[in-house]
Amino acid sequence: MEFAEVVRRRRMIRHFTDEPVAPEVVDRLLAAALRAPSAGFSQGWAFLVLTDDEDRARFWPFVPTRVEQTPTMQLAPVVIVPLAHKATYLERYAEPDKGWEDRAEARWPAPYWFIDTGMASLLILLTAVDEGLDACFFGIQPDQLAPFRAEFGIPDDYAPLGGITVGHRAPDTPAQPAAVDERRRGAESVVHRGQFGVHG
């Protein structure tokens, strides 16, 4: 699919069928994620991939009920949890070619472990559209982060960004509410030209 068409079509879908996604498609989603850029090419990320019914059943209790948990959301045959690993970045920038001899977090002007893993997550969302599938990115309930880590054996220094469902859109999926386009911020409000506060 044309790149611009993928960008235009991508939106969060919360209603799926249980139609399977081929393992090689899952591999392409992950391969795209691994092509994300990263500060210092640190690649401080990991991806927990849940494709067995039993594994996905273990996952859903950690997701906020009010926001995302609909029965058809849980039919999606693929759940991917992107995880950011800050320690990789602190170690990377302590290497000699970066010229920093300590691992101080203050060296970092922004938390690239989250930013880069977010970019990898977007590549999963976009690649799903390119594969004719749909996807949704959603948060994990904050007070469920610790039990979620325990359930899946995730070390404390890996921070989950949330979950990504991938699958086939349910045929009766509600159309995107007009409110979404109405609420989209336009360039006139968020683009500043030459100086902050100068628009147009």
Place this chain on the structure above:
Amino acid sequence: MEFAEVVRRRRMIRHFTDEPVAPEVVDRLLAAALRAPSAGFSQGWAFLVLTDDEDRARFWPFVPTRVEQTPTMQLAPVVIVPLAHKATYLERYAEPDKGWEDRAEARWPAPYWFIDTGMASLLILLTAVDEGLDACFFGIQPDQLAPFRAEFGIPDDYAPLGGITVGHRAPDTPAQPAAVDERRRGAESVVHRGQFGVHG
């Protein structure tokens, strides 16, 4: 261009010519960024766009010299600084439909202001490739964040992620070092199946 080809071609380019980029192309880069997903559709981001020579000359002193600052990097006719605005998110999730009545940061399982603005930044990088251009995403020197904000009138609650240069690649741009592909982490090391630590 095909989506997969855009993803495959994208890489960080640090050598540009001073050939201009048409204003409508800059607008398409920004329009793509504004289609990034965001938690609760908060869209807590801003973009400082520097296309005048004088404005870009004001920008470059804030970039780390050892890492990125090459003369040909500074020839790029477009610099975009994506900024994350946490306050928008805290306000968004205090709205009644989200069910949270306070603005506590602890409600957030991950810093979506950085994650979402990172996704918007990736859409700029990918759209540049789709437009036949190249781009580079780089950090701002941590100890220069305060003077950078002062120079461009950026409020304290807007956090710059870094800078993005966009332009035409210099014809003598060195080929991507083989080390980049050698250093790319494969699925076997960062993909965990069903349980953290279970690969393959």
